[in-house]
Amino acid sequence: MTHHPSISESRIGSWHDAPAGIGAPVDTIDTPALLIELDAFERNLAEVHAVIQTAGIAVRSHGKAHKCPDIALRQIHAGAVGICVQKASEAEAFIEVGVKNILITNQVVGVRKVERIARLAAHAHMGVCVDNVVQVHQIGAAARRHHVAIDVYIEQDVGAGRCGVTTHAAAIELAQAIQTYSPALVFAGLQAYHGKAQHLRTSAERTQAIGSACDKVRDMIAALKVAGFEVNAVTGGGTGTYELEAESGLYTEVQPGSYVLMDNDYGKNTPATDTPELQHVLHVLCTVISVSSTHSVVDGGLKCFAVDSGLPRVVLPGWTVKGVSDEHTTIVPAPGTPALKVGDKIRFISGHCDPTVNLHDWLIAVRNGKVEELWPVSARGAVF
Amino acid sequence: MTHHPSISESRIGSWHDAPAGIGAPVDTIDTPALLIELDAFERNLAEVHAVIQTAGIAVRSHGKAHKCPDIALRQIHAGAVGICVQKASEAEAFIEVGVKNILITNQVVGVRKVERIARLAAHAHMGVCVDNVVQVHQIGAAARRHHVAIDVYIEQDVGAGRCGVTTHAAAIELAQAIQTYSPALVFAGLQAYHGKAQHLRTSAERTQAIGSACDKVRDMIAALKVAGFEVNAVTGGGTGTYELEAESGLYTEVQPGSYVLMDNDYGKNTPATDTPELQHVLHVLCTVISVSSTHSVVDGGLKCFAVDSGLPRVVLPGWTVKGVSDEHTTIVPAPGTPALKVGDKIRFISGHCDPTVNLHDWLIAVRNGKVEELWPVSARGAVF
Numbered sequence: 067m068t069h070h071p072s073i074s075e076s077r078i079g080s081w082h083d084a085p086a087g088i089g090a091p092v093d094t095i096d097t098p099a100l101l102i103e104l105d106a107f108e109r110n111l112a113e114v115h116a117v118i119q120t121a122g123i124a125v126r127s128h129g130k131a132h133k134c135p136d137i138a139l140r141q142i143h144a145g146a147v148g149i150c151v152q153k154a155s156e157a158e159a160f161i162e163v164g165v166k167n168i169l170i171t172n173q174v175v176g177v178r179k180v181e182r183i184a185r186l187a188a189h190a191h192m193g194v195c196v197d198n199v200v201q202v203h204q205i206g207a208a209a210r211r212h213h214v215a216i217d218v219y220i221e222q223d224v225g226a227g228r229c230g231v232t233t234h235a236a237a238i239e240l241a242q243a244i245q246t247y248s249p250a251l252v253f254a255g256l257q258a259y260h261g262k263a264q265h266l267r268t269s270a271e272r273t274q275a276i277g278s279a280c281d282k283v284r285d286m287i288a289a290l291k292v293a294g295f296e297v298n299a300v301t302g303g304g305t306g307t308y309e310l311e312a313e314s315g316l317y318t319e320v321q322p323g324s325y326v327l328m329d330n331d332y333g334k335n336t337p338a339t340d341t342p343e344l345q346h347v348l349h350v351l352c353t354v355i356s357v358s359s360t361h362s363v364v365d366g367g368l369k370c371f372a373v374d375s376g377l378p379r380v381v382l383p384g385w386t387v388k389g390v391s392d393e394h395t396t397i398v399p400a401p402g403t404p405a406l407k408v409g410d411k412i413r414f415i416s417g418h419c420d421p422t423v424n425l426h427d428w429l430i431a432v433r434n435g436k437v438e439e440l441w442p443v444s445a446r447g448a449v450f
Numbered sequence: 451m452t453h454h455p456s457i458s459e460s461r462i463g464s465w466h467d468a469p470a471g472i473g474a475p476v477d478t479i480d481t482p483a484l485l486i487e488l489d490a491f492e493r494n495l496a497e498v499h500a501v502i503q504t505a506g507i508a509v510r511s512h513g514k515a516h517k518c519p520d521i522a523l524r525q526i527h528a529g530a531v532g533i534c535v536q537k538a539s540e541a542e543a544f545i546e547v548g549v550k551n552i553l554i555t556n557q558v559v560g561v562r563k564v565e566r567i568a569r570l571a572a573h574a575h576m577g578v579c580v581d582n583v584v585q586v587h588q589i590g591a592a593a594r595r596h597h598v599a600i601d602v603y604i605e606q607d608v609g610a611g612r613c614g615v616t617t618h619a620a621a622i623e624l625a626q627a628i629q630t631y632s633p634a635l636v637f638a639g640l641q642a643y644h645g646k647a648q649h650l651r652t653s654a655e656r657t658q659a660i661g662s663a664c665d666k667v668r669d670m671i672a673a674l675k676v677a678g679f680e681v682n683a684v685t686g687g688g689t690g691t692y693e694l695e696a697e698s699g700l701y702t703e704v705q706p707g708s709y710v711l712m713d714n715d716y717g718k719n720t721p722a723t724d725t726p727e728l729q730h731v732l733h734v735l736c737t738v739i740s741v742s743s744t745h746s747v748v749d750g751g752l753k754c755f756a757v758d759s760g761l762p763r764v765v766l767p768g769w770t771v772k773g774v775s776d777e778h779t780t781i782v783p784a785p786g787t788p789a790l791k792v793g794d795k796i797r798f799i800s801g802h803c804d805p806t807v808n809l810h811d812w813l814i815a816v817r818n819g820k821v822e823e824l825w826p827v828s829a830r831g832a833v834f
Contacts, residue, residue: 228740393536
């Protein structure tokens with residue numbers, strides 16, 4: 067192997083190469099840069115946790131959205147019982163800073179990955195999801211080899227149509243397989259996340275979807291009970307539906323992630339009347355690098371904004387995004403809009419926060435127009 | 451600032467955490483992983499460089515596509531006069547391994563960035579593009595402060611409708627501004643890249659587009675000559691059109707990037723009859739983590755594939771990609787297709803190589819089903 071130190075390595079490791087200094091005005095931040103508006107961040111964090119805690123259940127914030135240990139520690143300080151992740155390598159970034167309770171809300175397949183999880187289980191309470199006995203055998207063997215205990219949640223497909231068992235028989239088979247690895251594996255409960263429901267636009271549609279999910283979960287709990295397996299925990303829910311799972315009387319834990327960032331897609335949801343309206347926290351700051359009579363161009367493109375949920379939105383009256391290419395976003399003015407100048411700094415809101423954060427090394431926490439903290443996106447690119 | 455060592459840092463820095471060992475069979479690589487098929491890579495590299503060198507002009511391969519110093523060094527070994535990048539921070543990754551000639555094919559705006567470039571100019575021959583006098587003043591002041599000389603190319607909009615001057619008067623004004631900073635700035639020529647032409651599907655459409663670009667460049671050269679400025683270099687062209695610029699008699703240098711990787715988008719172009727048909731080099735290897743009667747799910751999603759140019763294509767007869775979410779891709783079988791098993795490894799070809807590579811830390815160079823080399827994507831995430 068030819069090994070070169072990476073530019074990412076040297077940039078993250080060096081104070082000098084951080085995109086701004088503490089206390090610097092926002093307009094001096096090197097771009098493209100991800101800004102966290104701290105007032106909105108703290109408000110969303112407090113309000114969502116209050117709704118969940120009032121309902122008497124646990125919040126386990128999802129770290130896949132932010133991949134940032136500094137945010138995870140603030141979520142735990144605000145009452146989260148632990149952090150969810152999607153990947154074993156993400157778990158490492160959080161455990162490294164002292165997070166003690168991690169649920170991987172995903173099926174984990176492969177010897178390297180289950181070994182990684184079993185090693186981590188010596189440092190933190192670890193949980194994983196399964197929907198196939200192959201996964202149980204892999205994680206069970208690893209847990210035994212490392213003399214650790216790992217929580218296993220059976221994932222139930224409650225409407226997303228992706229992973230998860232759809233029959234009671236399959237769940238019972240999994241519970242039995244988990245039991246054969248006791249005490250290395252512990253049947254911890256059900257993972258029942260309805261991903262598709264998160265982005266249904268009206269409160270009525272989301273209420274119906276989560277009602278249907280609850281019916282499926284209730285039947286599953288009953289079937290497992292008949293087979294001799296008690297379900298002590300049901301976990302699921304996201305930023306779009308967390309209040310519905312919280313008030314269901316069935317879920318014991320919810321897993322919101324985007325609530326501390328937000329994006330255009332979640333911004334299109336109409337909240338229920340009794341639910342806090344979440345504010346946009348995450349902004350992408352760009353610099354105008356080229357101007358013409360018809361359009362202007364900024365210094366961030368596809369390597370700065372994820373576009374799977376639509377183009378970013380420019381936060382500047384009279385301007386709209388025309389297109390995004392690898393390194394550029396082209397914006398066009400409405401008639402009569404004052405022209406921009408090369409060097410102007412402009413904010414954008416991304417279509418989808420999770421994959422947008424994953425493109426950046428730093429989150430720059432700002433308040434009142436100044437940089438307050440610099441947070442590394444330590445689990446950026448942690449795909450394993 | 452709270453600084454935590456990043457997971458990316460530790461993964462890149464550690465042999466143990468590389469996704470595979472040298473010599474390992476492809477099926478043992480940890481996933482999701484980016485594979486480079488070395489036979490196809492070497493064939494594309496040799497064939498494209500041969501076309502360009504036969505035309506008697508220079509090839510300056512574009513590093514924004516691969517962000518990988520190991521590839522840049524192979525391109526230079528195969529005759530490239532230097533490397534193009536889009537960002538100052540990308541240039542650092544290539545200069546670190548000894549690349550001595552870098553052109554930033556982009557407008558660079560901001561004090562931090564021009565300082566970075568001027569510092570790099572002490573280690574490598576550096577060029578930048580301009581389309582506004584503000585950029586000339588910024589880079590000129592930095593070059594003077596650091597007592598270096600930097601090549602400046604005037605970018606002309608030859609049809610892409612993004613950056614670049616559209617009038618002769620604007621170009622002459624820029625040439626004059628560059629001259630005022632002599633010898634710190636050197637007017638090096640024209641950047642005339644027609645981005646939109648790269649993805650026109652037929653050879654006839656691309657020929658027409660580059661013909662039109664050449665007309666614009668020819669007029670611009672004449673206008674600058676009348677104003678007293680000799681144009682000694684014209685650089686541009688990409689993987690879709692390089693042979694047209696090469697045979698134009700006008701361009702002195704071409705800038706292909708994707709040719710060493712390829713993607714579904716470029717795969718849709720019909721090559722000219724006298725041009726090498728480029729092969730897909732870049733594959734994304736994923737593992738099946740969940741199977742059902744209707745679909746299977748693999749362990750890579752939006753954080754593994756860029757989807758701006760469409761969904762990835764699965765390289766397995768009878769299967770098609772149904773959808774991609776943050777961490778999952780769902781594939782569905784045609785009737786009668788044999789089922790998959792949890793743990794099966796499957797290859798995909800991404801819609802767009804540049805932003806896909808930018809999501810990964812490693813390129814795994816394979817030949818005949820085995821890992822031959824591991825190449826870090828050192829400039830991954832270098833957005834500044």
